[in-house]
Amino acid sequence: MNRFENMDTFIRVVETGSISGAADRAGVAKSAVSRRLKELEEHLGVQLFHRTTRRINLTDSGRAYYHQCVRILEDVLEAERATSQAHATLKGSLKVALPATFGHMHMGPAINEFILENPQIEFDLDFNDRAVDLMQEGFDLAIRIAKLPDSSLIARRLAPVELVLCASPAYLEKHGVPQSLDDLANHQCLVYSLTRDSEHWLFNSPQGGLEKTRIRPYLKASSGEFLRCAAVDGLGLAYFPSFIVFEEIERGTLVPLLSEYTCSDLNAYAIYPQTRHLSQRVRAFVDFLVKRFDGVPYWDRCLHT
Amino acid sequence: MNRFENMDTFIRVVETGSISGAADRAGVAKSAVSRRLKELEEHLGVQLFHRTTRRINLTDSGRAYYHQCVRILEDVLEAERATSQAHATLKGSLKVALPATFGHMHMGPAINEFILENPQIEFDLDFNDRAVDLMQEGFDLAIRIAKLPDSSLIARRLAPVELVLCASPAYLEKHGVPQSLDDLANHQCLVYSLTRDSEHWLFNSPQGGLEKTRIRPYLKASSGEFLRCAAVDGLGLAYFPSFIVFEEIERGTLVPLLSEYTCSDLNAYAIYPQTRHLSQRVRAFVDFLVKRFDGVPYWDRCLHT
DNA sequence: TCTATTGTTCTTTTATTGAGAACAAATATT
DNA sequence: AATATTTGTTCTCAATAAAAGAACAATAGA
Numbered sequence: 001m002n003r004f005e006n007m008d009t010f011i012r013v014v015e016t017g018s019i020s021g022a023a024d025r026a027g028v029a030k031s032a033v034s035r036r037l038k039e040l041e042e043h044l045g046v047q048l049f050h051r052t053t054r055r056i057n058l059t060d061s062g063r064a065y066y067h068q069c070v071r072i073l074e075d076v077l078e079a080e081r082a083t084s085q086a087h088a089t090l091k092g093s094l095k096v097a098l099p100a101t102f103g104h105m106h107m108g109p110a111i112n113e114f115i116l117e118n119p120q121i122e123f124d125l126d127f128n129d130r131a132v133d134l135m136q137e138g139f140d141l142a143i144r145i146a147k148l149p150d151s152s153l154i155a156r157r158l159a160p161v162e163l164v165l166c167a168s169p170a171y172l173e174k175h176g177v178p179q180s181l182d183d184l185a186n187h188q189c190l191v192y193s194l195t196r197d198s199e200h201w202l203f204n205s206p207q208g209g210l211e212k213t214r215i216r217p218y219l220k221a222s223s224g225e226f227l228r229c230a231a232v233d234g235l236g237l238a239y240f241p242s243f244i245v246f247e248e249i250e251r252g253t254l255v256p257l258l259s260e261y262t263c264s265d266l267n268a269y270a271i272y273p274q275t276r277h278l279s280q281r282v283r284a285f286v287d288f289l290v291k292r293f294d295g296v297p298y299w300d301r302c303l304h305t
Numbered sequence: 306m307n308r309f310e311n312m313d314t315f316i317r318v319v320e321t322g323s324i325s326g327a328a329d330r331a332g333v334a335k336s337a338v339s340r341r342l343k344e345l346e347e348h349l350g351v352q353l354f355h356r357t358t359r360r361i362n363l364t365d366s367g368r369a370y371y372h373q374c375v376r377i378l379e380d381v382l383e384a385e386r387a388t389s390q391a392h393a394t395l396k397g398s399l400k401v402a403l404p405a406t407f408g409h410m411h412m413g414p415a416i417n418e419f420i421l422e423n424p425q426i427e428f429d430l431d432f433n434d435r436a437v438d439l440m441q442e443g444f445d446l447a448i449r450i451a452k453l454p455d456s457s458l459i460a461r462r463l464a465p466v467e468l469v470l471c472a473s474p475a476y477l478e479k480h481g482v483p484q485s486l487d488d489l490a491n492h493q494c495l496v497y498s499l500t501r502d503s504e505h506w507l508f509n510s511p512q513g514g515l516e517k518t519r520i521r522p523y524l525k526a527s528s529g530e531f532l533r534c535a536a537v538d539g540l541g542l543a544y545f546p547s548f549i550v551f552e553e554i555e556r557g558t559l560v561p562l563l564s565e566y567t568c569s570d571l572n573a574y575a576i577y578p579q580t581r582h583l584s585q586r587v588r589a590f591v592d593f594l595v596k597r598f599d600g601v602p603y604w605d606r607c608l609h610t
Numbered sequence: 611t612c613t614a615t616t617g618t619t620c621t622t623t624t625a626t627t628g629a630g631a632a633c634a635a636a637t638a639t640t
Numbered sequence: 641a642a643t644a645t646t647t648g649t650t651c652t653c654a655a656t657a658a659a660a661g662a663a664c665a666a667t668a669g670a
Binding site for chain 3: 323324325335336338339340343356357358359360361
């Protein structure tokens with residue numbers, strides 16, 4: 001039995017004052033309307049209408065039930081409207097996971113800008129380099145720096161990420177400037193600890209091949225910003241994303257090395273679960289980010305000119 | 306789509322925390338549960354759950370919708386409970402149509418007694434001798450004095466009604482005592498005007514036949530009590546129900562005539578519409594009346610002893 | 611690594627629902 | 641008063657929707 005349909009039909013009958021009328025208005029056969037009423041009455045064990053073969057009149061019970069039905073159906077519609085709209089508008093919260101360094105340095109300003117444009121959206125930002133489970137922890141969105149996106153998730157590429165081998169002038173003066181990848185084995189290396197393989201660095205050689213070079217981790221840390229400081233302080237060689245070190249390179253406190261070798265297949269992605277219904281605020285935010293990071297990233301502009 | 310069923314399923318899933326669990330608890334296949342959720346989400350255009358292949362987590366929208374669903378379903382149940390109970394309990398009103406004289410003289414005390422036992426029931430009494438349309442005017446019940454009950458209605462026989470031919474001693478002294486039915490033609494007759502045929506009186510003869518006697522209506526009125534007074538005042542012969550005149554006969558202010566002729570196929574009935582669901586208060590009231598009028602009516606006891 | 615569990619999807623089976631006609635009763639019309 | 645029309649109910653049959661159950665993919669736990 002379809003309670004909802006029956007209640008709706010009952011309301012129609014009450015408001016039309018006849019079964020035929022209600023059937024016409026609803027576009028169904030009057031036999032269907034008659035049966036629904038009968039079903040309702042049997043379910044309730046109550047006579048809803050006084051009837052002759054030609055006329056129906058609400059009973060007291062019917063009148064009381066009618067008012068309740070109207071209220072309930074209004075509530076249902078209101079709940080559906082609210083739920084659908086919460087989704088369709090740019091209201092609500094957005095729980096975003098983002099990597100610490102990229103998040104602080106580049107997502108922060110972007111998010112602030114977005115918030116100014118969309119003040120109804122509340123952000124819940126989790127700056128964290130570990131891989132969070134989007135679904136599990138209820139994230140709407142995550143920002144990832146990765147080679148290829150997770151295929152089980154939707155990914156929008158935000159910006160290319162290049163890794164730059166670099167060191168401080170002081171370090172280079174003390175340990176010499178590496179002339180080839182092979183030289184790296186003799187250097188102190190500053191390594192990001194949450195990488196999959198912290199014993200090797202990968203480079204795209206100018207010839208097009210992929211070079212995997214064994215390195216000696218001198219200092220491992222899970223904070224990009226801490227490692228950048230370490231590099232500036234001359235503690236070792238760094239192979240960092242350009243978005244971390246671009247200012248130091250501009251400023252000359254870090255010097256790029258072996259720049260014929262690159263690592264250009266890394267990207268910053270916005271990823272989100274493959275849901276049937278993407279909330280509009282996720283879409284809006286991702287669209288905003290894609291647009292904002294479009295083209296050559298501002299942190300790479302000095303390097304490429 | 307069965308909205309309430311889907312909402313109920315959704316609630317079950319939320320409370321169980323899993324689709325399989327909800328399916329088990331509801332005793333349906335999990336595919337059905339899965340489909341219902343999908344249906345709901347598509348209807349709302351909103352993702353209700355974050356899902357992996359193995360786990361589901363409420364979204365913000367889902368949580369908000371959940372609370373509304375719970376409230377709405379409670380309202381539905383409450384409405385149904387209230388409607389069913391109003392019917393099942395002895396609360397509510399009872400609209401009764403009853404003939405004026407019998408109503409005043411015999412139903413009145415009965416109703417008063419019933420009210421004392423069931424103070425929650427409110428009565429709406431229409432004392433009226435015309436034939437009302439039960440459905441049309443929303444009556445729950447009517448009391449009728451009739452030979453046979455209307456077949457389209459449910460009738461419970463309350464009491465036999467006998468007609469008694471009588472007149473006041475003064476009238477008889479003046480006009481003589483009728484010795485046979487044929488004598489009636491020479492008498493002044495007091496006639497109830499709402500009868501079908503006010504030109505004839507019908508009698509069951511002691512031989513078992515039916516005698517139809519032409520009479521001369523001297524005074525016609527639609528009030529039994531008025532006619533009774535007229536009879537007592539010696540205005541003519543009366544052929545009245547014993548329940549109207551029994552006190553006068555006991556007192557001797559009216560004298561029964563030709564008492565070998567009777568009219569015993571009349572009855573007092575409680576009638577009510579043939580509804581699928583008889584309200585309990587109607588049933589209770591009718592049961593009460595049947596019990597109260599059981600046996601030889603008190604107004605006839607003196608006549609039969 | 612393997613197993614068991616979970617959610618989804620597909621197909622088949624089952625149940626529900628609507629349409630339409632036939633009917634009975636009551637109102638409107640002639 | 642007689643007839644025609646309208647109205648609500650009920651029945652059967654067809655269309656539709658829903659459930660069951662198996663198969664599958666993915667994941668969590670052993």
